Amino acid sequence: MNLTDLVGRPVAAIDTPALVIDLDAMQRNLERMQSFATQHGIRLRPHAKMHKSALLALRQMQAGAVGVCVQKPSEAAAMVAGGVTNVYVSNQVISLPKCELLAQLNRRLTAQNGQVSLAVDSLLGIQRIAQAMATQGAGSCMDVYVEIDVGQARCGVPPGQAALPLVQAIAQHASTSGSLRFAGLQAYHGRAQHLRSAAERRAAIAQVVMDVQRTKALIEAAGFAVPLVTGAGSGTFSHETASGVYGELQAGSYLFMDADYAANEADPQQPQFEHALFIKSQVMSRTARSTPGAADERAVVDAGHKSHAIDSGLPTTWAGHGADWVYSNGGDEHGILRGTALPELGDTVWLVPGHCDPTVNLHSHMLGVRGGLVQGSVEEIIRVDARGALT
Amino acid sequence: MNLTDLVGRPVAAIDTPALVIDLDAMQRNLERMQSFATQHGIRLRPHAKMHKSALLALRQMQAGAVGVCVQKPSEAAAMVAGGVTNVYVSNQVISLPKCELLAQLNRRLTAQNGQVSLAVDSLLGIQRIAQAMATQGAGSCMDVYVEIDVGQARCGVPPGQAALPLVQAIAQHASTSGSLRFAGLQAYHGRAQHLRSAAERRAAIAQVVMDVQRTKALIEAAGFAVPLVTGAGSGTFSHETASGVYGELQAGSYLFMDADYAANEADPQQPQFEHALFIKSQVMSRTARSTPGAADERAVVDAGHKSHAIDSGLPTTWAGHGADWVYSNGGDEHGILRGTALPELGDTVWLVPGHCDPTVNLHSHMLGVRGGLVQGSVEEIIRVDARGALT
Numbered sequence: 001m002n003l004t005d006l007v008g009r010p011v012a013a014i015d016t017p018a019l020v021i022d023l024d025a026m027q028r029n030l031e032r033m034q035s036f037a038t039q040h041g042i043r044l045r046p047h048a049k050m051h052k053s054a055l056l057a058l059r060q061m062q063a064g065a066v067g068v069c070v071q072k073p074s075e076a077a078a079m080v081a082g083g084v085t086n087v088y089v090s091n092q093v094i095s096l097p098k099c100e101l102l103a104q105l106n107r108r109l110t111a112q113n114g115q116v117s118l119a120v121d122s123l124l125g126i127q128r129i130a131q132a133m134a135t136q137g138a139g140s141c142m143d144v145y146v147e148i149d150v151g152q153a154r155c156g157v158p159p160g161q162a163a164l165p166l167v168q169a170i171a172q173h174a175s176t177s178g179s180l181r182f183a184g185l186q187a188y189h190g191r192a193q194h195l196r197s198a199a200e201r202r203a204a205i206a207q208v209v210m211d212v213q214r215t216k217a218l219i220e221a222a223g224f225a226v227p228l229v230t231g232a233g234s235g236t237f238s239h240e241t242a243s244g245v246y247g248e249l250q251a252g253s254y255l256f257m258d259a260d261y262a263a264n265e266a267d268p269q270q271p272q273f274e275h276a277l278f279i280k281s282q283v284m285s286r287t288a289r290s291t292p293g294a295a296d297e298r299a300v301v302d303a304g305h306k307s308h309a310i311d312s313g314l315p316t317t318w319a320g321h322g323a324d325w326v327y328s329n330g331g332d333e334h335g336i337l338r339g340t341a342l343p344e345l346g347d348t349v350w351l352v353p354g355h356c357d358p359t360v361n362l363h364s365h366m367l368g369v370r371g372g373l374v375q376g377s378v379e380e381i382i383r384v385d386a387r388g389a390l391t
Numbered sequence: 392m393n394l395t396d397l398v399g400r401p402v403a404a405i406d407t408p409a410l411v412i413d414l415d416a417m418q419r420n421l422e423r424m425q426s427f428a429t430q431h432g433i434r435l436r437p438h439a440k441m442h443k444s445a446l447l448a449l450r451q452m453q454a455g456a457v458g459v460c461v462q463k464p465s466e467a468a469a470m471v472a473g474g475v476t477n478v479y480v481s482n483q484v485i486s487l488p489k490c491e492l493l494a495q496l497n498r499r500l501t502a503q504n505g506q507v508s509l510a511v512d513s514l515l516g517i518q519r520i521a522q523a524m525a526t527q528g529a530g531s532c533m534d535v536y537v538e539i540d541v542g543q544a545r546c547g548v549p550p551g552q553a554a555l556p557l558v559q560a561i562a563q564h565a566s567t568s569g570s571l572r573f574a575g576l577q578a579y580h581g582r583a584q585h586l587r588s589a590a591e592r593r594a595a596i597a598q599v600v601m602d603v604q605r606t607k608a609l610i611e612a613a614g615f616a617v618p619l620v621t622g623a624g625s626g627t628f629s630h631e632t633a634s635g636v637y638g639e640l641q642a643g644s645y646l647f648m649d650a651d652y653a654a655n656e657a658d659p660q661q662p663q664f665e666h667a668l669f670i671k672s673q674v675m676s677r678t679a680r681s682t683p684g685a686a687d688e689r690a691v692v693d694a695g696h697k698s699h700a701i702d703s704g705l706p707t708t709w710a711g712h713g714a715d716w717v718y719s720n721g722g723d724e725h726g727i728l729r730g731t732a733l734p735e736l737g738d739t740v741w742l743v744p745g746h747c748d749p750t751v752n753l754h755s756h757m758l759g760v761r762g763g764l765v766q767g768s769v770e771e772i773i774r775v776d777a778r779g780a781l782t
Binding site for chain 2: 072285329
């Protein structure tokens with residue numbers, strides 16, 4: 001069946017495995033997050049590396065988001081191709097061809113009152129983007145953020161003094177060619193998002209905020225304005241917001257949620273989000289019913305780690321099943337359910353992926369369902385525009 | 392840059408991250424495996440779920456393979472679309488639309504002296520494929536294998552008596568409509584492939600062979616011929632071959648190899664294979680050189696678990712670097728290298744994926760390089776035809 005033929009048909013018509021969005025739940029998540037940002041007077045720039053869909057990025061922007069983040073220039077290109085006019089690459093880029101692509105995209109969007117912006121953490125990175133702007137960005141200016149490492153231990157310079165030479169290098173390009181502008185600080189603590197207790201997350205971000213304040217003060221003391229601090233994720237954004245130092249939130253997972261975020265202790269300061277992303281799977285092998293409860297009793301579904309990412313844990317089964325089935329990994333194409341009252345051959349099993357971002361990356365399309373997973377029907381097919389956009 | 396523009400260009404022109412095949416190493420692997428099968432008079436039916444490429448499937452068949460295996464009907468369709476005429480779905484299929492697709496493909500290939508065949512482990516599975524053959528397979532017959540569970544604890548009926556009702560059900564369709572044929576037993580012990588010691592792998596397959604022999608004898612005693620036993624993987628195939636019971640090998644990973652298979656103790660009875668699949672990555676963030684050897688010193692490459700699967704462990708770094716760098720997971724888009732004499736910003740780092748099959752699934756293309764990873768150039772672009780073929 002052609003995918004578009006599914007539109008208007010009941011959920012039962014969806015072949016398995018398939019990536020399904022509960023559109024009602026997604027819409028509530030979208031509104032909750034935007035309401036939070038609006039109420040607190042902070043900009044929302046959702047991370048589109050999560051859904052990888054220009055259509056969903058545009059919906060987030062229509063609701064009030066200033067633009068989206070991505071991690072890769074090819075993701076930025078996919079967003080721009082889909083009509084998104086404000087994209088921030090919250091990551092380092094060293095290769096010159098990639099920098100040239102960003103300069104071209106920024107030049108194009110500048111003409112539409114939009115922009116592509118970029119994070120840096122090295123003098124070489126600044127030199128490369130400046131070189132690309134000189135040949136590909138004529139007449140436009142790129143906003144550049146200096147990334148500081150606030151606990152992720154990945155990219156970014158250490159908070160404090162190390163940021164200053166980068167700010168100065170950007171400022172030099174700003175004053176000579178006008179091709180770059182120092183736009184502020186990138187400060188994202190990824191690890192803090194999944195600290196399980198709300199108190200741990202709050203404490204981690206308190207440290208982050210101190211590091212950001214110290215770095216910001218130091219840059220300002222050197223005579224440079226710090227227009228914006230951008231960062232935060234779905235696990236901690238209320239704390240970055242409360243700090244008064246951050247001006248922009250980059251949360252992405254809130255839109256779909258996943259099993260990993262659901263394992264966090266709820267934080268009374270944050271709005272709660274619902275699972276909106278599911279894998280529809282089918283039982284395609286089943287041990288004999290004559291041995292219920294036997295140690296080896298299992299139901300095998302047709303969704304393995306080629307259907308969902310397992311970097312942040314295995315999927316859980318949808319609460320709507322009202323069952324205690326435990327999913328274990330059966331390889332690329334299989335999942336093995338154990339528990340009581342296991343589903344039978346041919347039955348549908350809904351899985352909640354452990355981690356939404358790389359799960360979406362495994363699919364070419366998401367099937368948007370309206371009216372719930374049981375009674376609902378397919379309302380729209382949402383293309384994963386930036387699927388496999390690795391470069 | 393357009394991908395096809397890369398053909399003829401040096402390895403340095405490949406943007407990162409990218410999936411690269413060392414064509415020289417791959418060719419040696421291909422020949423070693425086919426020579427083994429030919430020498431031992433056993434059929435080779437490589438698992439195309441590994442490379443997902445019709446082009447590579449055809450090369451394996453040109454070298455002597457009888458056809459290929461896949462796990463999913465949509466993978467079979469991708470292979471057939473690419474010109475492969477003999478495809479075995481070594482997995483269960485319950486959904487009727489999927490069975491109808493298989494019946495259509497088989498009918499089409501039958502006219503070309505080819506076939507699509509299928510594994511079953513339930514009466515419902517037999518009923519569904521028979522139903523599909525009745526409406527979509529007119530005039531053709533499908534080979535059906537009964538899967539027995541020889542230690543994987545996933546699909547398949549237990550060895551022995553449980554296989555008989557399935558054989559009988561297939562035989563009934565064979566005698567009434569002629570739409571199905573009992574083609575033999577599917578017996579694959581996936582877990583045995585990665586038992587680290589050669590002795591453990593040998594012992595595991597010795598048990599498998601006993602289970603297969605017992606089941607085969609029981610079916611034959613009931614009056615049914617067992618034309619073929621098919622199974623085995625890249626970790627154990629010499630043992631299945633030596634058993635005299637298996638008539639067909641399904642090994643797939645031998646063509647590319649991966650870090651997980653490389654961690655196995657070499658088995659003197661098996662030919663050895665070389666790493667032929669690599670991720671080209673680039674250092675895009677680097678802690679300051681002023682603190683070499685500091686606890687936090689790291690080089691961050693632009694390849695994370697969106698570039699390579701991590702279900703069977705993280706990638707290792709290519710031996711050709713002559714370095715002791717250890718890769719740790721930095722998320723979807725980042726990998727973090729620690730060790731001595733770490734590479735510098737902008738340097739190329741070659742990674743060996745932990746598991747080849749799902750790694751290939753993350754890429755739309757593989758770049759075939761001739762002449763080595765350092766001095767070589769791009770010879771061909773190999774499309775991943777069955778990428779994301781989940782259904």
